[in-house]
Amino acid sequence: MNEDEKRARIRDLDANISRLRAELPAPSADATDFVDGGQNLAAREELAGQIEALENERRRLQDELS
Numbered sequence: 001m002n003e004d005e006k007r008a009r010i011r012d013l014d015a016n017i018s019r020l021r022a023e024l025p026a027p028s029a030d031a032t033d034f035v036d037g038g039q040n041l042a043a044r045e046e047l048a049g050q051i052e053a054l055e056n057e058r059r060r061l062q063d064e065l066s
Helices: 003-023 034-065
Strands: none
């Protein structure tokens, strides 16, 4: 991957990270049943893991460009 491709990938990663952060559900503030609360938590953890993986790739590419 050349430098231009790395920069383009970083832009894509930034867009994907922003999109995923916008989709990240807020913790449930009201009293919900255990199923709803568990689904909310699972969705947040899954998206947080995806965000972390993309951020790690972004850091790696940024380090390679430095």
